[in-house]
Amino acid sequence: MHRFIFILLLLFPLIFIMAQPKFEVRAAWLTAVYGLDWPRTKATNPQTIRQQKEELVDILDKLKTANFNTVLFQTRTRGDVLYPSAIEPFNSILTGKVGGNPGYDPLAFAIEECHKRGMECHAWMVSIPLGNKKHVASLGNQSVTKKIKDICVPYKNEYFLNPGHPGTKEYLMKLVREVVGNYDVDGVHFDYLRYPENAPLFPDRYDFKRYNQGRTLEQWRRDNISEIVRYIYKGVKAMKPWVKVSTCPVGKYRDTSRYSSRGWNAFYTVYQDPQGWLGEGIQDQIYPMMYFQGNSFYPFALDWQEQSNGRQIIPGLGIYFLHPDEGNWTRDEVDRQINFIRSQKMAGEGHYRVKYLMDNTQGIYDELIENFYAYPALQPPMPWLDNVPPSAPSDLKITTIDYGYTELNWKEATDNDQRNKPMYIIYASNEFPVDINNPKNIVSQNVRETNYIYAPILPWNAKKYFAITAIDRYGNESKAVQGST
Structure with a gap:
């Protein structure tokens, strides 16, 4: 019983x-x-x-x-x-x-x-x-x-x-x-x-x-x-x-x-x-x-x-x-x-x-x-291996292109483990600041370059505000740089 x-x-x-x-x-x-x-x-x-x-x-x-x-x-x-x-x-x-x-x-x-x-x-x-x-x-x-x-x-x-x-x-x-x-x-x-x-x-x-x-x-x-x-x-x-x-x-x-x-x-x-x-x-x-x-x-x-x-x-x-x-x-x-x-x-x-x-x-x-799995999810961090997040990316520049496309450029972050360059998480929302704790706002993850073309599925669904964080290969995520179109 x-x-x-x-x-x-x-x-x-x-x-x-x-x-x-x-x-x-x-x-x-x-x-x-x-x-x-x-x-x-x-x-x-x-x-x-x-x-x-x-x-x-x-x-x-x-x-x-x-x-x-x-x-x-x-x-x-x-x-x-x-x-x-x-x-x-x-x-x-x-x-x-x-x-x-x-x-x-x-x-x-x-x-x-x-x-x-x-x-x-x-x-x-x-x-x-x-x-x-x-x-x-x-x-x-x-x-x-x-x-x-x-x-x-x-x-x-x-x-x-x-x-x-x-x-x-x-x-x-x-x-x-x-x-x-x-x-x-x-x-x-x-x-x-x-x-x-x-x-x-x-x-x-x-x-x-x-x-x-x-x-x-x-x-x-x-x-x-x-x-x-x-x-x-x-x-x-x-x-x-x-x-x-x-x-x-x-x-x-x-x-x-x-x-x-x-x-x-x-x-x-x-x-x-x-x-x-x-x-x-x-x-x-x-x-x-x-x-x-x-x-x-x-x-x-x-x-x-x-x-x-x-x-x-x-x-x-x-x-x-x-x-x-x-x-x-x-x-x-x-x-x-x-x-x-x-x-x-x-x-x-x-x-x-x-x-x-x-x-x-x-x-x-x-x-x-x-x-x-309606929204993306990030890899859980591994603090027993490394618990130091990278520095935040900076100098975010946002350029609007035709048909709702947006180009994002930023300065790279740095990490305490110099063998690996940080990767980046792209967030987007129609609310400012972008809530990076909400997985619904994740657009792309593990981006390996310092530029990104945001392409909404439909032009009228394009988002106005963006946030970018850096993430290392242990799953530690930095603070965000925020910006708007």
């Missing part, structure tokens, strides 16, 4: 539509493995290269129109990648051939196109699984199972990197160093950073005997995963401290005092300790895969937030279950979950996967664009 009352109290705020926050992560997983979301076309000649690019641009345009601000772009799948790497081969989904060069750099292209639209691009990297035997065989001598056999193990017709081998963290960090060092990514996002589910016979006994130092097998495995997380986090921060480091762990940490995980959770089932990572401060964001309904969602989402240690909790929503072949949820289930996330002041939500947004499954895309 008490549990029922608790869940009822949790759900009570959901009868109200929550006000749209100014700061909110709105993310979508863009899945490349098997071409699930992208690409549909193989890049084999100039025409198909262009078509493959256009398919990605169409997705990003639609996400931008719905005011998404974060793209989790699949960059490594299972022992292969979507960028020219000195370590692993190109994924065959790009060209139809393992290691086939698509004639362009998909990761660089994705980052450039996301940044054009003011969106962040995070490199989504599958970590431990290397694929089934058929897939590994298809990679031939380019497979890590051939190049560095010692860190790979077979288990149940698949291959995995061995988290218990010290060389595994070095290998993963080598890949991460390649991505973070060579690309202007906004984040690195790790998937399957865990052991296989319920794997008591995982072949790591030799390493356990060698390295356990008196720990139980279960604790040793959890410590192995945590050490990989720690090593990569510190490695990324030593290179580019503004790059966000995140994982998508199993959606239930373990049993809570409010509700049982029913025997399936991160801590025991796959040897993850993500709440420990949060407490240690070796994650910036956590995207728990909360592809659940009802009591399997709300108590566990609340548990993540309560144990966040001030880091960003971004529940992953299983919108694929809206499809009749997957689960045939009704869309109000997702609506309630977003309202709950906002009511508990979590950092935002991620949508798995892009396809169901593009297909507008059960009207989910329309609901977001018309209601939940």
Whole structure:
């Protein structure tokens, strides 16, 4: 009875539509493995290269129109990648051939196109699984199972990197160093950073005997995963401290005092300790895969937030279950979950996967664009990394052009982190001064130049007053410079 009352109290705020926050992560997983979301076309000649690019641009345009601000772009799948790497081969989904060069750099292209639209691009990297035997065989001598056999193990017709081998963290960090060092990514996002589910016979006994130092097998495995997380986090921060480091762990940490995980959770089932990572401060964001309904969602989402240690909790929503072949949820289930996330002041939500947004499954895309994401949102700041905002932009000059267009020019701001130039947020309103706390007034975000052409959808909807702030890559926003036409 008490549990029922608790869940009822949790759900009570959901009868109200929550006000749209100014700061909110709105993310979508863009899945490349098997071409699930992208690409549909193989890049084999100039025409198909262009078509493959256009398919990605169409997705990003639609996400931008719905005011998404974060793209989790699949960059490594299972022992292969979507960028020219000195370590692993190109994924065959790009060209139809393992290691086939698509004639362009998909990761660089994705980052450039996301940044054009003011969106962040995070490199989504599958970590431990290397694929089934058929897939590994298809990679031939380019497979890590051939190049560095010692860190790979077979288990149940698949291959995995061995988290218990010290060389595994070095290998993963080598890949991460390649991505973070060579690309202007906004984040690195790790998937399957865990052991296989319920794997008591995982072949790591030799390493356990060698390295356990008196720990139980279960604790040793959890410590192995945590050490990989720690090593990569510190490695990324030593290179580019503004790059966000995140994982998508199993959606239930373990049993809570409010509700049982029913025997399936991160801590025991796959040897993850993500709440420990949060407490240690070796994650910036956590995207728990909360592809659940009802009591399997709300108590566990609340548990993540309560144990966040001030880091960003971004529940992953299983919108694929809206499809009749997957689960045939009704869309109000997702609506309630977003309202709950906002009511508990979590950092935002991620949508798995892009396809169901593009297909507008059960009207989910329309609901977001018309209601939940009707106005833009900025990235939440990361004060544990940097809490000093840039100086304010200055000397704003506003020039009216024909058809309601307006040109804005200003002097650049400066930031305490001199490795990055500040970006700019453009606000517009018919009231002066422009209220920069109202997300309705955001016109554009993450503008990288000191000029901007304001083009209203309709000339008679043009705004009279403008404000511009500077923002750094940690999410710290400056004071505004204001002006009028």
